[in-house]
Amino acid sequence: xxxxxxxxxxxxxxxxxxxxxxxxxxxxxxxxxxxxxxxxxxxxxxxxxxxxxxxxxxxxxxxxxxxxxxxxxxxxxxxxxxxxxxxxxxxxxxxxxxxxxxxxxxxxxxxxxxxxxxxxxxxxxxxxxxxxxxxxxxxxxxxxxxxxxxxxxxxxxxxxxxxxxxxxxxxxxxxxxxxxxxxxxxxxxxxxxxxxxxxxxxxxxxxxxxxxxxxxxxxxxxxxxx
Amino acid sequence: xxxxxxxxxxxxxxxxxxxxxxxxxxxxxxxxxxxxxxxxxxxxxxxxxxxxxxxxxxxxxxxxxxxxxxxxxxxxxxxxxxxxxxxxxxxxxxxxxxxxxxxxxxxxxxxxxxxxxxxxxxxxxxxxxxxxxxxxxxxxxxxxxxxxxxxxxxxxxxxxxxxxxxxxxxxxxxxxxxxxxxxxxxxxxxxxxxxxxxxxxxxxxxxxxxxxxxxxxxxxxxxxxxxxxxxxxxxxxxxxxxxxxxxxxx
Numbered sequence: 001x002x003x004x005x006x007x008x009x010x011x012x013x014x015x016x017x018x019x020x021x022x023x024x025x026x027x028x029x030x031x032x033x034x035x036x037x038x039x040x041x042x043x044x045x046x047x048x049x050x051x052x053x054x055x056x057x058x059x060x061x062x063x064x065x066x067x068x069x070x071x072x073x074x075x076x077x078x079x080x081x082x083x084x085x086x087x088x089x090x091x092x093x094x095x096x097x098x099x100x101x102x103x104x105x106x107x108x109x110x111x112x113x114x115x116x117x118x119x120x121x122x123x124x125x126x127x128x129x130x131x132x133x134x135x136x137x138x139x140x141x142x143x144x145x146x147x148x149x150x151x152x153x154x155x156x157x158x159x160x161x162x163x164x165x166x167x168x169x170x171x172x173x174x175x176x177x178x179x180x181x182x183x184x185x186x187x188x189x190x191x192x193x194x195x196x197x198x199x200x201x202x203x204x205x206x207x208x209x210x211x212x213x214x215x216x217x218x219x220x221x222x223x224x225x226x
Numbered sequence: 227x228x229x230x231x232x233x234x235x236x237x238x239x240x241x242x243x244x245x246x247x248x249x250x251x252x253x254x255x256x257x258x259x260x261x262x263x264x265x266x267x268x269x270x271x272x273x274x275x276x277x278x279x280x281x282x283x284x285x286x287x288x289x290x291x292x293x294x295x296x297x298x299x300x301x302x303x304x305x306x307x308x309x310x311x312x313x314x315x316x317x318x319x320x321x322x323x324x325x326x327x328x329x330x331x332x333x334x335x336x337x338x339x340x341x342x343x344x345x346x347x348x349x350x351x352x353x354x355x356x357x358x359x360x361x362x363x364x365x366x367x368x369x370x371x372x373x374x375x376x377x378x379x380x381x382x383x384x385x386x387x388x389x390x391x392x393x394x395x396x397x398x399x400x401x402x403x404x405x406x407x408x409x410x411x412x413x414x415x416x417x418x419x420x421x422x423x424x425x426x427x428x429x430x431x432x433x434x435x436x437x438x439x440x441x442x443x444x445x446x447x448x449x450x451x452x453x454x455x456x457x458x459x460x461x462x463x464x465x466x467x468x469x470x471x472x473x474x475x476x
Contacts, residue, residue, distance in 0.1 A: 005453055009425035010413040010461065016375035118418030120375035156373065206239065206463065207269065207376040 015057040016120035018204050019076055019110055020197075023103040025130035025164070026065040030090040034131060034164055039085050041190030048198035050079045055198060058122075058205030062106055066099025066136075068092030076110045096134035097141030100126075100176070104147050107157075122204050124157055127197065131164035134172055145175045152178055162193070227474045228260055228340055228402070231433045233451050234467035235459050237409055242463075248333070249407045249467035250278035254286035259341040261289040262469040266353060266407040268332035268380055273324050277317055277331025281381055284316035285309075289339040289346065297344040297394050306390045309348055313381050332380035335390075336367075336405045338471060340397060347393040350386055352378040352408040354415045356422045360399040363427045367391050368420060369408060378408075402430030403471040409464030413457070429453070434472025 024038065042063070049055045056079055063073040065088065074082060107124055114121045126148065134141050151157035161173035161182035173182035185193065236247030248267030255261070263285035267274025288309065289296070296305050313335065314328070321328045334351030347355050352369035370389060371378055379389040404426050406414050414423045429450065436446030450470075458466050 005425045005428060005457055009423060009428060010457065011416045011423045012461070013412055013415075013417050118416075118420075120371065120417060122375050204376075 014117075014119045016122060016205070017060050017114060018055070018058045018122045018201050019107060019124040020059060020061045020201060021064065021103045021107055021124065021126045022061065023064045023066070023099050023126060023128045025067075025094055025096070025099075025132065026088050026090045027067045027094040027132060028091050029094075029132050029167070030164075035088055035090050037190045038129070038164075039088055041194040043084050044191055045194035045198055046079060046082055046084060048195060049201065052198065052202045054205045055079075055202040059201050060110070062103070062110070064099055064103045064106065066095045066102075068095060070095060070098045070102045072102065072106060075106065093135050094130060094132045095136030095140070096128075096130055096172070097138075097144040098136050100128060100144035100148060101140060103128075104144070104151075122207070123155065125201070126157055126159045127162065128159065128173065128176060129162045129164060130173070131168050133167075133169040141172075148176045149178050160197075228471040229433050229436070229438070229474060230260065230262060230469070230471055231429075231447055231450050232262055232264070232467075232469040233447075233454050234264075234407075234465065235455050237459065237463050237465040239463035240465060246275050247465045248275045248278055249409065249465040250275065250282045250333075251405075251467050251469050252282035252286050253469070254290055256290050259290045259293045259339060260471070261286045261293075261337065261339040262403070262405060262471060263289075263335070263337040264353065264405045264407060264467050264469045265333040265335050265381075266351070266409070266465065266467065269376075271332040271380075271382075272330045273320075273326050274331060274333050276320055276324060277382070278333040280316045280320040280331065281313045281333055281335050284313055285335060285337045285348070288312045289337055289348070293339050293341055293344075293346060296339075296346045296392070297341070302392060303387075306387050306392055309392070310350075310381065310386045310390060314386075317382065329382050332382040334378065334407070335381050336407075336469075338403045338405060338469075340403075340471060343397045345395055345397055345400065345403070347391075347403075349391045350379055350381055350389060352411075354406050354411045354422070355403065356406075356415075356426055357403045358401045358427055358430055361401070363422050363424075365415075365420060365422060366393055366403075369411065369415075369417075397473075401473045402434055403469075404430055405469040407465065407467040409462045409466040410454070410458050410468050412464070413461035414468075429468070429470055430472050432472070433470045434474065436472075 062076040163184040232251035234249040263282040265278035267278040349367040355367040
């Protein structure tokens with residue numbers, strides 16, 4: 001019996017994925033520096049994921065925007081398939097509940113794709129960013145809060161509600177996060193936030209069964225106020 | 227009668243961090259019973275390599291002492307309780323020794339025991355147990371990953387008795403077994419199809435057919451170690467361990 005094991009005797013399994021959903025407020029109040037810094041931050045996030053050997057194959061990112069409606073700017077894709085964002089034109093109101101529901105629907109669809117194709121995945125992340133108060137359908141908002149908190153409570157979702165500027169309604173954001181207070185961005189430190197996020201995604205993508213992935217909460221101090 | 231091979235190697239991730247590998251394997255043979263055990267210590271459990279060592283040692287001991295009960299008895303639930311109780315009792319002693327909590331010793335557990343014409347398999351957590359029967363490579367027990375890639379059940383979990391998978395059967399037509407940790411399964415198990423890699427059959431055949439020498443470290447074992455240390459280890463950052471029984475052709 002030959003002791004040689006050839007390459008095609010072995011399996012090359014797909015890398016387990018870390019689904020990250022960015023659910024962002026693109027209402028009229030985000031006009032100007034806020035949206036420009038946010039777009040720059042997202043592109044830096046892409047670059048940081050691209051440069052990280054562990055996160056590169058693991059991270060799958062989607063972007064949902066909400067204003068007077070909702071839309072899927074980017075469906076879940078790995079870094080090599082992600083389109084860099086040139087600009088976003090803010091307009092209209094703040095249909096936050098509707099945006100979160102679309103983010104969760106998109107996530108459920110992605111999880112079905114993973115399961116159907118035998119791709120393992122880590123606990124998904126939802127980053128929710130807004131600078132104002134929700135003013136969409138209140139039933140949609142309540143449904144979104146209920147869906148998110150249920151998933152968080154059974155450890156099927158990690159959520160990061162982020163308030164942008166002084167007018168962000170932190171009490172509504174707090175309802176989405178039963179285990180951790182929402183964070184208010186210090187100034188427009190999007191870059192620092194997305195650097196932290198990319199490092200955290202990398203940490204998750206390196207974890208193995210039994211690992212409790214400790215988020216570098218001290219690292220939050222640079223860009224957020226608790 | 228089966229020939230055995232078992233080996234564990236520290237993964238590239240632990241090597242880069244300068245931390246110890248957490249996989250452990252063991253083999254024991256007594257009273258016509260042969261047992262292979264494998265355990266993968268939990269990443270976040272501070273003393274999991276000692277937990278893994280404890281369960282592979284105690285697992286071998288128990289499966290030799292109680293093989294005939296497990297292979298022929300009627301009460302599967304009691305058998306699962308006895309296995310978990312025995313392994314957890316050993317972990318409690320280890321926890322005392324290292325002044326830590328039992329949860330700090332968390333690990334998976336995979337075992338196969340053979341004697342006469344019967345086999346017994348026990349499995350908690352991820353990793354894979356496979357076998358070859360009538361020339362066909364089959365999975366006896368696949369990974370228990372719940373929903374997420376970094377979640378599984380451990381011997382120290384509260385619901386271990388319910389999640390322990392226990393199998394037994396006839397050795398007729400069985401030419402070998404393979405146990406692997408999740409690190410080794412990255413290249414030896416197709417998670418999409420739920421099938422084992424062709425390499426598994428070769429590894430079992432190598433173990434079964436290698437010349438028997440009066441050496442504890444014969445040529446075939448050194449070569450198999452090299453395969454684990456290079457090809458299988460290169461496919462993952464996790465620790466890798468495997469255990470193989472290859473049946474001697476009479």
